Amino acid sequence: MASPTADTKSSIRSVKYRDSHQVYDVVFGSTTIKTLVTRKPEIVDSWVGCMRSRDDNINIIGLDIEWRCKSLTGDHTRPSTLQFCTVQRSPGTKYFSLDEGGGNGYKCLVFQFKDCDKVPQSIVNYLGSKSCVFVSERMTYIKDKLEEHYKLDVAYPIDINQFIKVRKPEKPTNVRNSDWDKSYLDPTQVRYACLDALMSYEEASRFISTNKGPRKVNHRLSLDGMTQYLFGVTDPEIAMEEENKEEEEEEEEEEEEDDFDVIVSDEVEDGDYDMVEEDEDFDMISHQDVYEFEYPPLK
Structure with a gap:
């Protein structure tokens, strides 16, 4: 999905309307969310079963x-809906038969309580699965x-606002305060x-793509370690792996520093050696300005 711009428009088209469920195509820019x-x-049950990963991916x-707000003062009642938005892309995945088209792509579930x-x-x-990381701007x-x-x-939550500065416009109050x-x-x-759920997904997936690789990580340990690193979710096996890795890296750094001291203490002529400065490891926690973008207002 391309980055949203001021010209990005959204629309909605009804695909199927039944008493038990309704299916829509929500279009945002060039992207369609089933x-x-x-x-x-x-x-x-059927939707969640089809979205769950069939392999070791996260x-x-x-x-x-x-x-629904009780009043214009913003007094809140219980949640009326729960939304999930993700991308279905696994080869061989069983596609959800009720969405009139199925296939890979953006999928959203709006569950009414x-x-x-x-x-x-x-x-x-689904919320408790170790293979799912849930993201929101107000987690x-x-x-x-x-x-x-x-x-x-929610077993593995992310409050994306901790890592990305997002300037989001005011949402339409007539829709926000409507009867949910x-x-x-x-x-x-x-x-x-x-679009609420889509924006949270896009913020997180683009952030991970920029700093940690592709949106879908093919190795469980990698993203499990990241979730622990980001959110303090402690898994003993992961914690031990991370601790051992950190100790090995510290030992390597000490050895490199010792080697460097030996080199610079000798008298050498220009061109006898090349010193290449290594890039600093990216620190996701302390680096707060990694990515910034602005969403357009909802029309």
């Missing part, structure tokens, strides 16, 4: 919620609300909810 809206657990998922006596177990497992708030109202826990508890969401609400 978006499923439902409150039916069996449909959620998936990045944009996460967000919407709620309305009339939900119990949160589908597939969502519980602390989302985690608190999901825990408070639905006893849901109604049985059938309006297309404008669906687009709003989808």
